Amino acid sequence: xxxxxxxxxxxxxxxxxxxxxxxxxVGGSFEPWSATFWLGTDSIGRDMLSxxxxxxxxxxxxxxxxxxxxxxxxxxxxxxxxxxxxLTDLLTARLVDVIMALPQLILALLAxxxxxxxxxxxxxxxxxxxxxxxxxxxxxSAGNIVALDxxxxxxxxxxxxxxxxxxxxxxxxAGPLLAEVGARFSFxxxxxxxxxxxxxxxxxxxxxxxxxxxxxxxLLAFGDITPLVPAGAIALLSISMNFIVDWLIDAxxxxxx
Amino acid sequence: MVxxxxxxxxVTDLSIAANADGRMDPILQGIDLSLNTGEVLGIIGxxxxxxxxxxxxxxxxxxxxxxxxxxxxxFEGTDLFKLAESRRRDLRGVRIAYVAQSAAASFNPCRxxxxxxxxxxxxxxxxEPQKARDEAAAIYGELGLPAELALRFPHQVSGxxxxxAMIAMAMSxxxxxxxxxxxxxxxxxxxxxxxxxxxxxxxxxxRLSGVYISHDLALVAQMSDRIVVLRHGRVVETADTATMLxxxxxxxxxxxxxxxxxxKPQRTDTGLAPELLSIEALDAHYGAFQVLHNINxxxxxxxAMAIVGESGSGKSSLARALIGILSPTNGRVRFEGxxxxxxxxxxxxxxxxxxxxxYQMADTALNPRHSVxxxxxxxxxxxxxxxSAMREERIRSxxxxxxxxxxxxxxxxxxxSGGQKQRVAIARALAAEPSLLICDEVTSALDxxxxxxxxxxxxxxxxxxxxxxxxxxxxxSAAKAVSDRIMVMQKGKIVExxxxxxxxxxxxxxxxxxxxxxxxxxxxGWLDEKISAARAKRQAI
Numbered sequence: 053x054x055x056x057x058x059x060x061x062x063x064x065x066x067x068x069x070x071x072x073x074x075x076x077x078v079g080g081s082f083e084p085w086s087a088t089f090w091l092g093t094d095s096i097g098r099d100m101l102s103x104x105x106x107x108x109x110x111x112x113x114x115x116x117x118x119x120x121x122x123x124x125x126x127x128x129x130x131x132x133x134x135x136x137x138x139l140t141d142l143l144t145a146r147l148v149d150v151i152m153a154l155p156q157l158i159l160a161l162l163a164x165x166x167x168x169x170x171x172x173x174x175x176x177x178x179x180x181x182x183x184x185x186x187x188x189x190x191x192x193s194a195g196n197i198v199a200l201d202x203x204x205x206x207x208x209x210x211x212x213x214x215x216x217x218x219x220x221x222x223x224x225x226a227g228p229l230l231a232e233v234g235a236r237f238s239f240x241x242x243x244x245x246x247x248x249x250x251x252x253x254x255x256x257x258x259x260x261x262x263x264x265x266x267x268x269x270x271l272l273a274f275g276d277i278t279p280l281v282p283a284g285a286i287a288l289l290s291i292s293m294n295f296i297v298d299w300l301i302d303a304x305x306x307x308x309x
Numbered sequence: 310m311v312x313x314x315x316x317x318x319x320v321t322d323l324s325i326a327a328n329a330d331g332r333m334d335p336i337l338q339g340i341d342l343s344l345n346t347g348e349v350l351g352i353i354g355x356x357x358x359x360x361x362x363x364x365x366x367x368x369x370x371x372x373x374x375x376x377x378x379x380x381x382x383x384f385e386g387t388d389l390f391k392l393a394e395s396r397r398r399d400l401r402g403v404r405i406a407y408v409a410q411s412a413a414a415s416f417n418p419c420r421x422x423x424x425x426x427x428x429x430x431x432x433x434x435x436x437e438p439q440k441a442r443d444e445a446a447a448i449y450g451e452l453g454l455p456a457e458l459a460l461r462f463p464h465q466v467s468g469x470x471x472x473x474a475m476i477a478m479a480m481s482x483x484x485x486x487x488x489x490x491x492x493x494x495x496x497x498x499x500x501x502x503x504x505x506x507x508x509x510x511x512x513x514x515x516r517l518s519g520v521y522i523s524h525d526l527a528l529v530a531q532m533s534d535r536i537v538v539l540r541h542g543r544v545v546e547t548a549d550t551a552t553m554l555x556x557x558x559x560x561x562x563x564x565x566x567x568x569x570x571x572x573k574p575q576r577t578d579t580g581l582a583p584e585l586l587s588i589e590a591l592d593a594h595y596g597a598f599q600v601l602h603n604i605n606x607x608x609x610x611x612x613a614m615a616i617v618g619e620s621g622s623g624k625s626s627l628a629r630a631l632i633g634i635l636s637p638t639n640g641r642v643r644f645e646g647x648x649x650x651x652x653x654x655x656x657x658x659x660x661x662x663x664x665x666x667x668y669q670m671a672d673t674a675l676n677p678r679h680s681v682x683x684x685x686x687x688x689x690x691x692x693x694x695x696x697s698a699m700r701e702e703r704i705r706s707x708x709x710x711x712x713x714x715x716x717x718x719x720x721x722x723x724x725x726s727g728g729q730k731q732r733v734a735i736a737r738a739l740a741a742e743p744s745l746l747i748c749d750e751v752t753s754a755l756d757x758x759x760x761x762x763x764x765x766x767x768x769x770x771x772x773x774x775x776x777x778x779x780x781x782x783x784x785x786s787a788a789k790a791v792s793d794r795i796m797v798m799q800k801g802k803i804v805e806x807x808x809x810x811x812x813x814x815x816x817x818x819x820x821x822x823x824x825x826x827x828x829x830x831x832x833x834g835w836l837d838e839k840i841s842a843a844r845a846k847r848q849a850i
Contacts, residue, residue, distance in 0.1 A: 201674040208632055208653055209691055209741070210661045223678035 053299075055292040059285075063108040070102035075257035082271065085278070092278050095267055098259075100278060107259035107282065114175055114254060115241045121179035122240070123233055126186020131217040133187075134194035145191070148184045156181050157246065164252045174253060178240055189232050193225040231301045238293035245286050261286050317486060317518050318344040318367060323380035325362055325371065336362050336375065337542045344486065349512060349519045351533030351550070353526055353565070355756040359542040360522045364490045367520060368405045369397045384486075402429045406479035410491040412471040416463040423459035426478045435482055448477045451514065452507045469500035473507055480511065488520045493528065497619035497783065498827040505531065505829075506840045524757060526565055527829035530554055531836035538562050551833050564758060566831070582609040585777050586631075586745060591640035593630050600626040601637070602802045610744070613771055613778040615788035615795045615809070617824070623801035624781045628747050631779070632666050645744070662692045665738035669750035671730035677723035681713070681733055684722055688740040703740070711736045711766060728759035735766065739774075746771075747779045752787055764790050785828050789813055797821045 248262030369389030
């Protein structure tokens with residue numbers, strides 16, 4: 053929890069904390085750790101520490117927007133199909149099955165090649181792919197709720213879809229959904245980092261941890277641990293996120309029992 | 310006389326507590342009772358009174374989260390809770406048997422009845438398999454079951470037969486004591502009486518001792534020699550059945566007795582009121598199965614009609630057709646002069662508002678995440694564009710009308726008791742200012758006393774607000790309590806319709822007579838009369 057909060061804070065205030073600008077070339081390539089460049093410099097002489105700070109900011113921003121977008125997309129689709137039922141429900145479910153049957157990374161690579169690697173298309177593609185997971189969980193839990201009498205009562209009152217979905221169903225599935233958001237957040241974070249590592253994620257000159265790890269990976273062979281810093285940051289954040297999710301789930305099951 | 314008999318089971322100062330999140334909740338406190346050889350002891354109480362925990366404790370069994378905090382249960386002088394688990398297991402099923410409420414849940418669905426029947430006797434080494442099978446056939450005969458029924462699987466026999474098979478199974482080791490935990494609660498009244506008669510005769514023929522647990526006073530009165538009244542885990546009163554019925558001492562016991570006396574005052578002016586609802590030649594199907602056959606009836610303004618029938622009679626399907634969830638395949642529903650669209654989707658907001666439906670299970674009929682206020686406020690917002698101050702006022706008056714404490718206003722509905730939930734559901738229905746209220750088994754999930762209060766509430770609201778009510782129930786005494794007219798249904802058809810008094814006192818149809826005769830009455834010897842009447846009839850044929 054503290055780790056996540058710290059990383060978020062540091063990322064948020066990156067422009068204030070960073071000693072140099074994000075894409076500013078300040079020294080020679082691959083300078084070692086020193087008082088001027090705490091974590092050394094990268095392949096074209098940009099300060100690693102500054103890029104770490106900005107990188108966290110960029111990765112988290114993409115992750116967060118993709119998570120929120122995916123959640124909204126998946127929830128809406130799940131709720132609407134659960135309430136509508138019939139053919140709409142069936143077709144959506146099968147379509148989602150098809151998307152989920154294909155490996156996410158390969159699908160994302162394909163889509164990124166087609167639509168280009170801008171930050172906007174990156175967020176959109178990840179959101180669409182990830183929305184399928186939200187759809188599944190929302191459709192399943194909402195399916196149990198819509199069968200209950202109070203939904204029928206709401207329909208008999210002549211309530212519209214929007215009210216039934218947002219006020220009658222959503223509060224009853226908020227628990228599992230919240231835990232899912234946390235879990236998906238760390239998945240997307242890893243996913244964005246993997247894409248960047250492959251050179252298809254956040255594009256230079258914007259910094260990001262995945263890209264930085266790849267950029268300096270060769271240094272490992274010379275006994276320099278600099279590439280482990282961005283890699284370690286990725287690991288640290290996803291592990292801490294998972295702890296938070298566990299804690300969320302425990303809090304929930306504890307409250308419901 | 311009682312003291313001369315040897316005591317078989319003696320419970321002394323028994324206290325049992327359940328572990329709830331580290332906190333110990335007392336379930337039973339200082340229970341004292343005894344069961345003599347050849348005697349049937351009745352235990353009655355509301356749900357949550359601790360009846361079932363006591364029933365299981367009599368076999369030396371506790372639910373996993375329960376502990377005995379004081380006292381003892383002695384069977385022929387040995388404390389069951391001091392015995393080793395293996396010794397206790399030897400007693401259970403062999404000397405002390407148990408008959409549970411739901412036979413369907415107690416049988417293994419994948420094995421034939423006979424295999425399950427003889428299992429205990431063979432396992433305990435009491436009988437050879439063949440001998441056990443012969444005995445099973447004999448017991449089945451006594452309980453009025455054909456012997457070949459034992460070869461079937463549990464799902465291939467009816468609910469009443471399964472309950473008898475379970476009683477037969479409890480008898481398989483020739484136990485000294487059988488504990489019956491609500492053995493007929495899940496059955497229809499006409500089925501129940503058959504099971505009760507069989508049970509009564511078996512107990513008599515084998516001079517069994519038994520403990521009969523139920524929330525239904527009339528049943529306990531038929532089955533037992535002595536009655537223990539349990540409330541909040543304590544014994545309220547113990548007495549011989551006859552004494553208990555004629556002169557109950559405790560106030561709580563008296564209130565239990567008074568519940569059954571409720572009856573609606575007769576109304577004479579109903580014929581003059583304008584017609585509100587008329588059903589014309591209604592048919593409905595679930596797939597290829599026809600659930601409603603040519604239903605015709607009408608209801609005038611301010612009239613309360615009970616629709617009575619056993620499970621599967623089509624009474625709930627009729628209600629669903631009226632509210633537009635189940636589209637009829639033929640016929641029309643005319644409401645306040647206009648024909649209603651068959652699906653609720655086609656109905657106007659005003660048409661939806663004027664017919665309100667109250668569900669059997671208030672638990673699922675209210676959104677657990679909504680507060681009482683949100684729940685009652687919603688129809689007000691939807692149907693009437695009131696300013697918020699007037700809406701507040703209206704919510705308060707509705708809560709007062711259903712006798713709900715105003716302090717509950719901001720509570721989530723999931724934290725309310727069953728009776729409170731049903732009141733909120735009624736308040737929500739009333740908020741729409743309906744002209745017709747359809748109540749589907751609204752009291753069957755509630756305890757006797759709570760159900761009584763809800764019935765009284767409906768009665769009062771009906772006369773004050775000139776509501777028309779369709780009261781769907783399987784319980785004829787509830788029907789008697791609230792309705793001007795009664796309609797009896799069977800297998801999707803109307804059997805009989807008429808003034809409540811007339812249907813109850815001089816029914817014209819055989820099925821109605823059978824239904825009325827099956828309601829257990831609160832007097833000693835009622836069941837015995839039924840048994841001898843049935844025997845006389847059989848001999849006459």
